[in-house]
Amino acid sequence: MLSLLAIVVLIATLMTLFYQQVSRGIGSIVFVIVWLLSGFLAPWLVGLFPLVLLAAGVTLLNHVDLRQKFITRPVYQALGKVMPAIGDTEREAIEAGTTWFEADLFSGRPDWENFSHIHFSTLTNEEQSFIDNEVQQLCDMLDEWKIFHDLKDLPPEVWDFLKHKGFFSLIIPKEYGGKAFSPYAQSRIMSKIATRSLTAAVTAMVPNSLGPGELLAEYGTDEQKDRWLPGLAKGDEIPCFGLTGPEAGSDAGAIPDTGVICKGKIDGKEVLGMRLNFAKRWITLAPVATVVGLAFKLYDPDHLLGEKEELGITCALIPADTKGVEIGRRHYPGSPFMNGPINGKDVFVSLDAIIGGPDMAGKGWRMLIECLGAGRGVSLPALATASGEMGYRMTGAFGRIRRQFNTSVGDFEGVQEASAEVAAIAYTLEAYRHLVTRSLEDGAPSVVTAMAKYHSTEMMRELINHGMDIAGGRGIQLGPRNFLALPYQSTPIAITVEGANILTRSLMIFGQGAMRCHPYLYDELQAIQAEDKDKGLQDFDALFFTHAGHTLGNVSSAIFQALTGPYLSDAPANADAFSAPWYRLVNRYSAVLASTADMALALLGGDLKRRELLSARLGDVHSQLLIACAILKYHATLPRDEANDAHASYALRRAFSRAHDALEAFYRNFGFYGIGHLLKGLFFPFGRPCKAQAPSDDQIRKLGEMIMEPSSVRDALAEPAYISQDPEDAIGRVEATYNKLLEVEPAWLAFLKADGKGQLEGTSVLDKLKDAATKGIISESQVNAVNEYDAMRYDCLLTDAFDKNLKKVKVHAERPVM
Template identity: 55%
Template sequence: PEAGSDAGAIPDTGVVYYGEFEGQQVLGLTMNFSKRWITLAPVATVVGLAFKLYDPDGLLGDKTKTEYGITCALIPASHAGVEVGPRHHPGGSPFMNGTVEGKDVFIPIDWIIGGAKNAGNGWRMLMECLAVGRGISLPALSTAAGEMTYLSVGAFAKIRQQFKLSVGKFEGVQEVSSDIVSHTYMLEAFRYLVTCGLNQGGKPAVMTAMAKYYATETMRKIVNHGMDITGGRGIQQGPRNFLANMYQAIPISITVEGANILSRSLMIFGQGSMRCHPYLFEELQLLQAEDKASALNTFNTMLYQHLGYTLNRGARAFTYGWFGASSQRPDSSDAFTQPYYKIINRFSTDFALTADMCLGLLAGDIKRKEMLSGRLADIHSKMFIATAILKFYENGQRSSQEQVHAKLALDETLYDAQEAFYGLFDNFPIQIASSLVKFVCFPFGRPIKKPSDRQKSEAAELLMQDNPFRDYLKTQVYYTVDPNDAFGRMEATFNLLTTVEDDWNSFKKAESKGEYQGLTFEERIQDAVTRGLISDDLATKLTQYNALRYDSMLTDIFDEKLEQVLVLENPHLHST
C-alpha cells in the first residue's frame, strides 16, 4: 500500500543538487522531513511525500526560477534515510496510522511523480488524488457503518421488550429510529451516485468533498442514534458488542482526508463557486491576464453576460415561486418522484440567484463568512443528495416499502436545504439585499413542511421488519447469522423471531394473565403443552427463541482488572 501524504501539514522542503545514487552521480533532491498521522504508514512499502521544491542553482534548466512550490514524489519506504516509525492508536480503532521521518534523504529527480517536468505541480496532484480518494474510502466506510447499524439496531429494537412491548414501538424511540431508516437509505443512494461518477473516470472535487463531509456526518448521527436505542446493551464493551467499536471510531472518519469543519465551511462552496459557476472562473482569470487591454474587452463582454444570467435567474426564481417550478425530469421518473424534481428545479434556480448575491456583494469576504459559506454548501449538497436518492430509487425495486424509505429521506433532505436558505437570508450582513432575494425565492413562505410523526413512525416500523431494502443491505455488508458472532447473534435471533412472532406474542400475553402454571418460562411452556394449548413443535421453537433472546441481550463481563472476559451463563440454554 501507498502511505497517504500529510496534506494538512506545512510541506517539508527538497533542494535540487547532484548526488550519488547506486554508484553514479545523478540529478536529484536532498530533503529532511517529519510527517505525522500518515495513513497506512506502519505497513507502507511506498511513501507519497509532498514538499516545497527549491532549485537555487538552476539545475532544472531555468536559471531565473529558484522556487517551484509544492511537488510530489514517491519514495520506497526502505530507502536510505527514510524511517517508518511505530503506529498510532487513533480512537481505539485498529486503523493503521503512523509516522514517517526522513533525514538527509537523497532521491533521483525521476522519483518526482511525472518526472522533472512536473516539479511544482504537486498541489494539483494532491487535490486530484483527494478528489478521488475521499469519494470512495470514507463514504464507503460511513455507508457500511450505517447499514450495519440499520440491521443490528433494527433487530435489537424488535427483540428487546419493555413493558411487554418491543422498544422500537415506543414513539420516543421511533423519532430517532426513523432517522436511521432515512439516513441509511440516503447514504447508500449517495454512495451509489458518487462511485458511478468516479467509475466513469471523473475527478469531481466538489462532489467528493460533499460525499466525505455528509457521509461521515450522517454516519455519526446514525451510530449515535443506535447507541441511544441500545442503551446499556450498547455501552458495555466486549466481544458481544456490535456497535461500540463503530461509535468509538467515528472521530477518525470525521477528521481524516480534510477535517469536516474545513470541508463544509471552505471547500464545498469555495471550490464549487469556481468550478460550477458559468462565468466566475473565467472572469477571475481575465483579471490576472498580462494583456490587460485585450482582457478588459473580453471581461466587459463576459460581465454583461454574467449580469444577464443573474437577472434571468432572478426572473425564473420569481416565476417559480409564484407559479410553480419547471416539471423537467428524466424519462425514468414516475408519479412519486415527479414532484421532487420540481422542487429541485426550483431550489436550483434559487441557489444560483442566492450564490450570485453572496459573491457579488461580499466578493472575497465570503471566504471569511464561513457560516454563510457552510449554509451555501448545505443547499448545494442537499440538492445533490436529493438527486442521488431519486436516481437510486428509480434504479431500485420501487416497492411500496422502499418508497417509504425514499420519501422520508427526500422530505428530510429538501427540508434541510430550505432551512439553509432561510438561515442564510436571516444572517446575511446586507439585510435589504437578502430580504429582496428571499421574497423573490419564497414569496409565500416555506413551501416544504417537516416530515410528520405519522410518516416517521411508518418508517420506524419498517426498521423492525423484513423489507426489500433490508434484504438489499445484506448483500452490501458483512452478513452472518452465526450466533457466536456479535452481529450474527442479533441477526439469528431476529430471523427466528420473524417466524414465531405472532405465537410468541400470544403466549406472552396469556402468560401475563396467569393462564399457565409454573415459576419459570420452561415450566409454563410445559404446562401449555400438557394442557394441549400449544403443540410440541411450537413449544420447541418458543423455547429456542427465548434462549436466543436472552443470550442476545447479555453483555460481556470481565475480571476486576478488565484483563479477561468471563464466561456468561445462559440458564435458558439448558432447556433448548
Template identity: 50%
Template sequence: MSALLAILVLVAGAWALAFAGASLKVWTAAVAVYIGGLLATGVLGAVGTLVAAVIFIPFAVLLNVTALRSVLITKPIFATFRKVLPPMTSTEREALEAGDTWIEGDLFQGAPDWNKLLNTKVTELSNEERAFIDNQVETLCRMIDEDKIVREEHDLSPETWEYIKKEGFFSLIIPKQYGGRQFSSLAQSTVVTKIATRSISAAVTVMVPNSLGPGELLMHYGTQEQKDYWLPGLAKGEHIPCFALTGPEAGSDAGAMPDTGVVCKGEYEGKEVLGIRLNFSKRYITLAPVATCVGLAFKLYDPEGLLGDQKDVGITCALVPAEHPGIDIGKRHYPMGLAFMNGPIQGKDVFIPLDWVIGGKEMVGKGWRMLVECLSVGRAISLPALGTAAGKMTYRMTGAYSAIRRQFKLPIGKFEGVQEAMARIGGYAYRLEASRVLTASAGDNGIKPSVVSAIAKYHMTEMMRVALNDAMDIHGGRGIIYGPRNYLGYAYQAIPVGITVEGANILTRNLMIFGQGAIRCHPFVFPEMEAARNPNEQEGLEDFDKLLFGHIGYSVNRGARAFTFGLTGALFAKAPVSGPTAGYYRQLTRMSSALAFVSDVAMGVLGGELKRKERLSARLADVLSHLYLATAVLKFHYDAGQPENELAYVQWSVENSLYEISKAFDEFFANFPNRVIGRLMRTVVFPLGRPYRQPADKLGAKVANQMMELGGVRDRVTQYGFWAEQDENDITGRMEVALRLLPEAEPVFNKFQKAVTKLDVPSFDFEERLQAAVAAGALSDGEADLVRRYEKLRYEAIITDAFDKEVLAPKSQREPELASEVA
C-alpha cells in the first residue's frame, strides 16, 4: 500500500511542479526531498536509497552545473540546430523584427494576464475628434450619393473632392505643426468607418493617404527638410498623395518587385548631381490618376559603388512629383463595384536626385522595414474600419428590414432560418466593433501591432464577407437591384477589394499570422535562432544553453496546464470577473495553454517544415486569431460596465470563437503528419472530447430579436455610422423612420389586417380596405391615419428602384438629359 501511495505522491508532485512551472533547481530539490521522504517512511531501505542516489546525483550535477551541461548536452544539440536552421534573408529579418507584440503575445504563450488586459487603456475620442466626426464627417456623408458615384459619375463630385481637401480629411495623421489634424488612431478608424457606412468609394479615398502613404513615411522617416516641404501641402490638400508599391509581378510578395533604381550621376535643374535612375511599372495604385506626388518603392543597386561597397543596396522609398519627366500617370483601373481613383504608374529612365529618397541618404536600402512597419499600422486601422462599417450597416439595415418586411403576415425576422443569419450578422457586428476599438487603440498606446494587425485585417474583412452575404440572403430581391435605394449592392461588390489589398487574405492567414506570430510571440524561439546565428560560437552556445532549458521547462508547463484544464474544464483557471462571463475567461485561458503546448510540439517535430505546411499553420493561426477576437469582445463588454442587455452578443461571439478554436485544433490533429503525435496532442488538449459547440439557437434568436429593437445595444454597436435617422427620403433614413414608427403602428396595423380578414373586403386596394375597416368601426380615423402613414413608409422601405428604359439603354442611344432620371 505504501508503494502505491509513493507512486501517487510522485505523480501528484511532478504534476504540481509542472503545472506551476517550477525551475530546474526546484525540481532537483523536490526529487532530493522525495528520495529522503521514501527513506524516512521506510518505503526505501538503505540499499534502495543508495541506488536512487547513485542514479540521481550524476543527473542532478549534469543538469545543474551549467559548464558541464553545456558541453555534454547542449553542444551537440546546438551544432545540429545550427546546421538545420535555414538562412534568413534581410527582408525576412526586417519583416520579423518590424512592429511589436502585444496582447497576442500573452495569448500565444498560454498564460494570459487578464487583469493586465482589462487595465489596458482603450482610446477615448477627444472633444476635437468628436466635433470633427459630428460635423465635417456628417456633412461629407450628406454630400455623398454612392449610386451616383459608382453607376453614373464614376467619381466623387467636384464639390466632394473640394470639401475633403479643404476640411483636412487627408491630414488626419499629420502633426498640427504642419497644419494637420493629428488625430488618434481610433479617431482615424472612426472617421473611415462612418464614411464607409455611406460610401466605400469615399472611404477608400480618405483612408489611403492616412494609411500607407507618403505622409506617414515622411513623419516617421523623412528628413526635416522633406517634412517642411511636403507635409504642409499634404495637410491643406494642395498635394494629393499615392504610394506605388504593387505591380503585375509583386502583389502580396512586395519583395519580388522588378522595379529598379540605379545610383548614378545625372542632371537636375541644370547641375550634375548624385541621384537614381528609375525604371518601374506599378499597378493597383489608389489615387494615382489624381495624385500630385508619388511615393515609390524600388530595388536600389549601386554598381559603381558611389554610395559605398554594397552593390545590391535593397528596397528603397522615394517621393517624386507626379509631373516629373518620364513618369506616365493618369490612366484608371475600374475596381469592382467602386469608383475610387486607382490606376497604373510607369516610368522609364526617370532620374531623381538622391535627396528625394525618403529619409535621405541614410535611409537608402531600408525601405522594406519602413513599409512593413507602416503596413502593420495601416492594417490595424484602415481595413478593419471598412469591415466594421459593413458590420454596422448590415446589422442596422437588416434588423430594420427584418422587422418591416412581412411574409405570411409575420415579420421575416421571426422566422428561425432568417434568425440564424441575423445572429451571425449581429454577433459579427459586435465582434467587429470590439476588435476595431481595441486594435486601433494599440497605436495610441505606442504599439505597432504586427501580428494583431494581420489578425484584424484577415478576420475583419472575412466577417465583412459573411455579414454581407447573409444580409443579401435576407433582403432577397431588395438587395440585388441597383439604384439610389440599395444600401447593400455596392458594398457587396466591393468585398474583394478589402479581401485583396494590403496582403491577400490567403497569404495573411496561411503564412503571416502564425508564421510571424510563432517566432515573434514565443519567448524562446527567436532568441534561440539568434543565438545559433551568433558568429561567436562560444557566446552563442552559452546563450542557447540557457534558452534551451528554459524552453523545455516552458513546454512541460504548458502541456501540464493544457491537460489539467482539459480534465477539469478549466475549473482552476483564474477569471478577473465574476458573473456570466467569468467562465469564458477560464475557457480562453485553457485554449491559450493548449496553443502554447501544441505550437511547441509542432515546431519541435516539424521544425522548418511547419512553414511549408500552410494548412496546418493556418489552423493554428485561426486558434490565435479567435483567442484575440474573443478577448476583444470581453474587453469591450467590460469597458462598458458589462451591461446586461449586451450579454447575448458577448455569449454568441465568444462561444462562436471557442467553437472555431476547437474546430481548428481538431483539424490540425487529424492532419498532423505524425499520427501518433497528433493523437497525443489531441489527448492532452481534449482528454474528454471536444467541449465546445456553436451558440445555441435560443441565443441566436435573442440576438436577432434585439436587432429589430430600437435603442440599447443596437445603438451602441452601430454608433459612428451615418443613418440619416430623421430623413425618410434618404437611402438608410427611410428604413430608420419606418422602424421608429413600427412600435406605435404595428399593433394598429395588425388590428387592421385582422379586421379586413374578418370583414371579407372584396377589394385588394389598400385605401379601400382601410376605409372599410373605419366604416365598420374596427379603426378610428386617427388609427387609420397612422396605418396609412406606416404603410407608405413600409412600402418605400422595401421597394426597389426602377428606371426609364432610356436610362439603361445602350450608351449610343441614350439622351444625355435622361441618363440620371429615376422612376
C-alpha cells in the first residue's frame, strides 16, 4: 500500500512539474529529491538498481550529447522518413497571414490578460454617417422581388448610386479617393444592405473583398495605384477577379491557366511581356467589369527573367477590353447579381500588368491567401449575420402572430425547439462578427477567417432552415410578400464561394490551424526538412523536448481540471459571475484540444492530413472555443439582463455541446488500440461536463418565448439591420402587424377567449368586437384597434397568388365573413 502511495506521489510530482512548465534542469532536481524522499514510503526506490535507472534517465535528459545520440537523432531520422514534405505552395499558404487569439486556444493555455485587452471595434463618425445616410438611402431604393424576378439585375439608378456614392471604395486608401473603412464598418454596411437585398449586397461586397482593389492597395506599385485606384474609388472602373475555373474551384493552387514570358508588340513597340491563356468561371461582376484581375501560373521557358523556368502563381491586372479577352456572358447562380465566365486566348500584356510589378512574379499565392480574409472574415459572415438579424425578428414576430388550435404557433414546444435555435444562432452570429472583424484590424489571421467563413455560413443555413420550418407554406410560396424564400434560395451561394465549406472544414481549419497555431510543429517540420542536417538536428533537439514538455503540461492540466473541476483554472480578471465559469471551461477544453491534437500528430503524423474526418473534428473543437469566446465578449457589451443572460447561456451550451460531440466522435474513431478511449477516460472521467450538455427543455422554452417578446437582445440585433416600416413591404408587413399586436394583445386575447366559448354574437369580426364591448369583455375604445389588428393579421398571413402565367400578382386580402 505504501509503495502504491509512493508511485502516486511520483506521478503527481511529474504532472505538477509539467503543469507548471518547470525547466528541465530544475524539474530534474525536484523529481530526484521527491524520489529520494519517497524512499521512506517504499524503500525499494532507493535500492541500487532503481537509483541507477534514475541517474541514467536524468543524465540522458540533461546531457546534450547523450540526449541527441540516444533520443533526438533516432526520432529525427524516423520522422524524416514518414513526415510529408512541405511544397512551396503549401509553405506559402502556411506562412501567409498572421495568428491571433486562436493560437492561444490551440496552445492549451489561453492568455486571458491578453484577451481582456481585445475590445470590439466601434464605428467612427464618418462610418456611422455613411450607414445612416448613404446605406439607408440605398436600402430605400431596393425592391428585391423586382430585382430577382423582373429585372434580373439591379436597376440603373441603383448601379449609379453604388458607383458614385463610394460603395466600391470602402477598402481603398483615402489618398486615392477611397474611404478606408475598418473591417467592422465594412461588415456593418454589407449586412445592412443584405437585410434588404442579397443582390445589392453581393454587388457591393466583391470590390471590397477579394479583388483588384485590395491587391493593389496592399501590393501594387505606385504607378499601378495611381492608374487604377482613383477610378475604382469613383466607380468609373468596375473590378472583378478571375481565380476559379472549370478544373480549379476550392483547389485554387491547381489552376491550369498559364502565362508565358515572351516578347510581343504593344502599340507597335516590342516589349517583354506575358502571353496568357485562361478559362475562368463563377466570377462575380465579370459581365460588367472594366478591369480584370487574374491568377495564373507563370512560366519563363526562355529564361528571359532569370534562371527559374516555373515561377509559380502570379496575379495580374488587365483591362477587360484587352485583345483576346472574352467577357460579358452571365451565369445564373440563383440570385441575379452579375456573375459569369471569362476566357482568354493568346492575350499579350506587358510585365507591368503583374500586380506589384515583375518582382512579384510567382508570389501570387501568398498575396491571395492574405487577401482572402476580407471575403472570408467580412463579406460572407456579414451575409450570415444579416440572415440572423432578420431571421430573429421575423421568426419571432411571425410565431406570435400566426395561430393554430387557438394558440400562437410560437408557444408550441415543437416550434420553440426551432425558434430557440434561431435566437441562439442570431446572437452567436452577431457576437462572432464583432470578434472576427476585430481580429482583422490586428492583421490577416487566415485560420480565424477560415473558421468564420465556414461556421457563419453553416449557421446561416441552419437558421434559415429553421425559419422555413416555422413559416411553413407562408415561407415556401414565392412572391413579393415572402420574407424568407429569397434568402433561403440564395443560401448555397455563400456556402460554396471563397472555398467550398466541406473542404474548408475538412482540410483548412485544422490543417492550417495546426501548422499556424501550434507553438512548435511547423518549426519542427522545417528542422526535419533542413538541408543542413546537423543544424536541423540541433534545432530539432531544442524544439522536440520543449514540445514534449508542452504536451505533457497540457495533458496534466486537462487531467487536473477533470478531477478538480474549474477551481484551479484562471479566468479574465474582469470576468463577472456569469462569465467566469464559462471562461474556465474554455481553459479545460483548450487543454484537451491541445493534448488530443498532439497525440494525433504524434501517432498519425502525415496521415492525419488524409484522415479528414478526424482532423475536421479537431477543427470543430478549435472553432467552437473561439465562438464561445466571441459570445462571452459580446455578452459583456450588452446590458446585463435576463434576456442577455438567457441568450448567451443557450449559445454557450450550444458551442460547448458541439465541441464535446466532436471530441467524442474523434475518440470513438481514432483507433490505435483503444488510445482514443483512454484519452476520453483521462480527460472526462466523470463524463460530459454539465455546461457542455445541450440546452435543456427549460432553456428551449425560455428562449422560444423570448424570441417573440420585446427585449434588449431583440433591439441589439435589429439596430444594425434595415427594418422596413412600410406595411406593403414583405418585412414591413410583418413588423407593422407585430407592433400592432403588442399594442392590442390583452384585448385581442380576451376577445378570442370569449369567442371560443361562443359568448359573442355577430356575422363579422367587427360585429363580435362590438358585442364584446357591450358585454364588458373589452372596452369601447379597443374595438377599432383590435379590428384593425385582425385585418392586418389576416393580410400578414396571406401568400402571393398570380395569374396563370405567373406574371401579375392577384392577392385577395379581404377577410372572409365569420
